[in-house]
Amino acid sequence: MKKQFFLFLFFIPGMFYSQTIHKCYSKEAIDYQNSLIPNYEQHVNEQFEIAKQWSNNHTPTRSLYTIPVVFHIVYNNSEQNISDDIIQNQIDILNQDYARLNPDTVNTRLEFQNLVGSTNVRFVLAQVDPDGNPTSGITRTQTNMSTFGTWDLDFNELEKVKSTVDGGKDPWDQEHYLNIWVCDMSVDFLGTPYVMLLGYATPPLGLPNWPPDSGTEDLGDGVVLQYHAVGDFLHNTNDILPESKGRTAVHEVGHYLGLRHIWGDGDCTMDDGIEDTPDATDASMQDCNFNINSCNADVMGLGDLNDMVENFMDYSSELCQNSFTQNQIALMHGVLENQRQELALINFGVGIDEIENLDFNVFPNPTYTNLNFSSVKEMKNISIYNLNGTLLFEKEGNFLSTSLNVNDLSSGIYVVNVNFMNGQSFHKKISKK
Ligand SMILES: [Zn+2]
Incomplete structure (x- = not known):
């Protein structure tokens, strides 16, 4: 298994440290599950194909998919207990990027401009909890766990954040809420975060076809984010990436809605199952290089396009990410109409946006x-x-x-x-x- 990471180097006088930041462990989460449950990855792939076939043969039944989100803040100290402002900023960023209202779409190269679009997916902090009571869509849980991370980023430890008895927070009904846990997954060395995982997400699964005894080993459905990576650097002063624009969550929610890494987690022979994203040999490691063309393959009759560092599902710098492609969007719609069909709120039209402040x-x-x-x-x-x-x-x-x-x-x-x-x-x- 090839692990994807980049190195972030800095000096302290007299010493040299190499800090490792793992952008995303969603592929590793699948590999981990596959080691526990026979044919797990095959099952994920089958679900991907179901959503893809749907998107090839259907048009979306909704003009807008509104997803209720609950943020579970699991903190050990006040720095980890990030503010409501940062969480709202993250919701705003998700809505901007998924609606293609982000100002940096002007940077999308000409060759990709006809391939990209708005997802028509929107995110709101949940306003009613699973018991029917009003909620801010944010839970806060103090934990004795100083970190959920380990040197080897063991999922047995990471997943504790999703369980109250293990020092985390149990999920809300995962069919009807997007659960996003925020915690510390970093490992310190001499007081400095040395290993840091920014986030991971679970792929859609079609539970009816699932072996009945697999539930106990199942990863808790949802997204986990390192508290440093929530919101942009203007709102979250803990941000470790100086250029952060809150796009770790944009990327992880993309996985949650069925998308894979744009390079297919392999070389040119592997792709992400999406026709209008160019193949690539590897992740763009925090790079914004517009001149790389790592695989030779035609894209939708447009010729052999360069690697698409603009894509949210790459590992390029958040400074150059700005787009989802039309086929990625169609796949997400396929997931929202199939495996996650309970998730989006039904849109009854006029007035539905006015649900704030209703007691x-x-x-x-x-x-x-x-x-x-x-x-x-x-x-x-x-x-x-x-x-x-x-x-x-x-x-x-x-x-x-x-x-x-x-x-x-x-x-x-x-x-x-x-x-x-x-x-x-x-x-x-x-x-x-
Ligand atoms: Zn990823």
Whole structure:
């Protein structure tokens, strides 16, 4: 197995240190799982193909995929307990880069400009927790673990961040939330971070086809970020990369939505399964070299293009990353319509952006018989839809609280939509047991 890393060198008078920063361990996470579970990587590849086939034959059913995100901050000291401002900055960066609203798109070279685009994926901090209570979308857990990293970056240790009994934080319902854990994964030497992993993510898996006994060994679904790497260097003064633009999360969420490294984690004979990304022999190690063409292969009839250091799924410097390609975007849509079809909020149109600051509750979730609603603002109507958007139930009125009997609904996931008298609206997925 080839490990991808780059060296960051600096001097202290009289001594010489070589610090190793690992950009991403998502491929290593797959290798680790593969060592525990037979055919894991094959299964990941099959899921990739399902999403890809879907994207070849379908158009997206949504104009916008809005993903609720929960950040779990697991900290040992105040420096690791990063502020709400940094987390909001990271959400803003995700939304900017995934919408291709980042100002540096002007740097995308001419040869790639017709290949790139907006993902129509948007991220919001979760506003309702799994129990139906209002939330900031941020949890904070103090831990006794001084770091979750080890010299060899052992996943047995790293994964503890996803478990409350191991000193981390249990995930929220992974079908309905993107869980992002933030912690320290670095290993110090003489008081300086010596080994540092910036992040890793889990690929989409189709659980129905999965061996029933594999769950205990499964990596907790979601993304893990080193606390240094959250937000950009203007907001996060801990940032270890002076040029950081918060794109570790952009890259890791790309993995979470099914994308692979642009060089295919191999040489020119390996590719990332995406037709419109040029093949490359290796990662661009924190480089912004526009003149490298490491593999000879035509790209979409456009000829033999240079290595695409602009791509978020490369290891190029965050200064030159600015793009996802159309086929990468289609693959992400395929994942959101298949393996992660429960994740995105259903878009009911007008008013759906106005869900901030609603002092509002739907509970319990999951529910068995009754679903309760309470609000400080008057509700105008409540409706319940199945995931295809079919209206199953509607209640009109002018009320601050009410209770619906949902006993007759079969077990499954539903979407509740509430319109308020003031014109605001709210929607949430609920689980009926
Ligand atoms: Zn990666």
